Amino acid sequence: MKxxxxxxxxxxxxxxxxxELLKRENVHxxxxxxxxxxxxxxxxxxxxxxxFILEILGINYIHDPLLAPTEEILKAYKNKEITWEDYEKKYxxxxxxxxxxxxxxxxxxxxTVCLLCSEHTPHRCHRRLLAEYLQNxxxxxxxxxxx
Numbered sequence: 001m002k003x004x005x006x007x008x009x010x011x012x013x014x015x016x017x018x019x020e021l022l023k024r025e026n027v028h029x030x031x032x033x034x035x036x037x038x039x040x041x042x043x044x045x046x047x048x049x050x051x052f053i054l055e056i057l058g059i060n061y062i063h064d065p066l067l068a069p070t071e072e073i074l075k076a077y078k079n080k081e082i083t084w085e086d087y088e089k090k091y092x093x094x095x096x097x098x099x100x101x102x103x104x105x106x107x108x109x110x111x112t113v114c115l116l117c118s119e120h121t122p123h124r125c126h127r128r129l130l131a132e133y134l135q136n137x138x139x140x141x142x143x144x145x146x147x
Contacts, residue, residue, distance in 0.1 A: 005134055006114035007127040008146040010045040013120075018044070019057055021146040028111035029060040031104065033127055034118065035068035042118070050116075066098055067115070069126050084124055091126055092133060100130070101137040109138035114146070121147055 006025050010018055022030070030050075037047040044053060051061045069091045077087040107113050115127040122128035122145040131143045 002140055002142040003109050003138070004112040004142050004144050005108065005131045005138075006112065006144045006146050007122050007125075007131050008114055008116055009119040009121065009125065009127070010042070010116065011118050011120045015044045015053070019053070022054075022059060022114060023057065025114070025144060025146065026112050027059055027114045029062060029107050030054055030114045030116050031067065031107075032061065032063040032116045033065075033067040033130060034063075034116070035065050035071060035074065037063055045116070045118070062104070064103065066103065067100055067130055068117075070094065088129060091129055095130065095133050101134060108134055109141050121145075 004025060006022075006027060008018070008021060013021075032047070032050070037045070037050075039046065044050065047063060054061045069087075073087060073090045073094070076082045077084070082090070104113070115130055117125055117127045119125035119127070128145065135141050135143055
């Protein structure tokens with residue numbers, strides 16, 4: 001059986017749906033890949049609330065902002081100063097520079113982890129890029145996007 005890297009965005013999901021998706025895939029650990037995770041706009045996904053909810057579900061929680069794009073990259077994309085393709089390249093270069101494949105080696109490829117951010121779908125989201133990047137180093141890993 002392959003290990004999994006799941007991805008999930010919390011926006012446009014009820015707490016019930018969010019929890020059901022994580023439980024369905026038997027997620028062991030949620031890795032929060034957001035740069036900022038304390039905004040009131042995050043609802044149930046605000047850092048302390050999310051950690052509490054996941055604890056109730058028996059799922060570990062890690063916040064790792066080093067897996068997030070920099071503020072500079074985020075702002076440039078949101079302000080339409082760079083294209084999605086530019087964003088992808090800058091973020092992938094950042095992952096390589098940070099050598100993120102060395103992070104969480106005790107989990108990735110061994111347990112089912114879920115990369116979390118806010119975007120509803122993975123198509124134009126850093127969590128998809130991160131999952132694909134990590135898959136290059138953990139070839140036995142399947143990517144599952146939870147939507």
